[in-house]
Amino acid sequence: MKILALCGSPRGDKSQTKVLAEKVLEAAKAQGAEVELVDLSRVRLEFCRACEACHQKPGCILKDDGTRILEQMLAADGLVLASPVYLNQVTAQLKALLDRSSHFVHCLRLTGKYLAVVTTSGGGGGTDVQAYLKKYGITVGAQGVGGVDAKVPLNPGDLATAAALGETLVIAIREKKQFPDQLQAIESQKQYFGKLIAWRKDHWTFEYQYWKDQGWL
Numbered sequence: 166m167k168i169l170a171l172c173g174s175p176r177g178d179k180s181q182t183k184v185l186a187e188k189v190l191e192a193a194k195a196q197g198a199e200v201e202l203v204d205l206s207r208v209r210l211e212f213c214r215a216c217e218a219c220h221q222k223p224g225c226i227l228k229d230d231g232t233r234i235l236e237q238m239l240a241a242d243g244l245v246l247a248s249p250v251y252l253n254q255v256t257a258q259l260k261a262l263l264d265r266s267s268h269f270v271h272c273l274r275l276t277g278k279y280l281a282v283v284t285t286s287g288g289g290g291g292t293d294v295q296a297y298l299k300k301y302g303i304t305v306g307a308q309g310v311g312g313v314d315a316k317v318p319l320n321p322g323d324l325a326t327a328a329a330l331g332e333t334l335v336i337a338i339r340e341k342k343q344f345p346d347q348l349q350a351i352e353s354q355k356q357y358f359g360k361l362i363a364w365r366k367d368h369w370t371f372e373y374q375y376w377k378d379q380g381w382l
């Protein structure tokens with residue numbers, strides 16, 4: 166079982182979000198998961214250029230770390246999306262990566278995977294960002310198992326919540342947990358994109374074939 170954490174803070178090892186994400190991973194590792202954290206402040210990550218090549222053939226035209234991280238996301242069973250709250254949103258670092266995953270949205274490529282969300286803020290403004298990242302999960306087919314949202318400075322309770330989240334994530338993956346409301350939301354997403362993919366089949370050739378291969382069309 167592989168769990169990949171993506172941390173969007175620009176502050177490297179000073180990041181409190183990273184501290185929490187590492188706690189989630191530490192607990193997951195103790196439960197037997199293979200874990201890795203990618204610090205997005207330490208990688209080369211270009212912006213999506215909206216060239217649409219990823220809809221026409223596999224992969225991304227940008228040969229940077231973003232392309233590799235997207236592959237790591239596909240290989241993981243569980244994801245931890247971690248970001249400080251910046252102006253009531255995720256950081257630009259994390260958003261840049263998520264924008265690069267538009268093929269995942271079209272083809273619900275994270276179907277069957279599970280997501281945990283980590284946010285920190287100065288003023289306690291993490292609720293909207295938690296909701297945003299959980300919604301991202303639904304748009305790519307992944308079910309959310311919960312989140313930890315902490316106001317800095319962190320306290321021992323935040324670390325305990327993060328550790329419990331790591332355990333919850335491992336259990337959800339191991340037991341292939343089903344959250345009916347989320348599965349319904351994912352199904353609605355699929356209905357919508359099924360129509361779009363069929364309509365744009367001559368343009369989004371790779372994605373149309375992917376849907377056919379899955380038996381979804």
Ligand SMILES: Cc1cc2nc3c(=O)[nH]c(=O)nc-3n(C[C@H](O)[C@H](O)[C@H](O)COP(=O)(O)O)c2cc1C
Nearest residue numbers: 174180181182249250251252253285286287288290
């Ligand atoms: C550019 C910027 C924007 C921020 N915007 C918000 C905000 O909208 N709401 C909030 O509560 N905190 C905000 N903060 C505070 C950070 O969310 C907070 O310090 C966070 O815990 C930093 O996480 P890190 O240690 O992982 O980098 C902002 C900080 C910066 C630098």
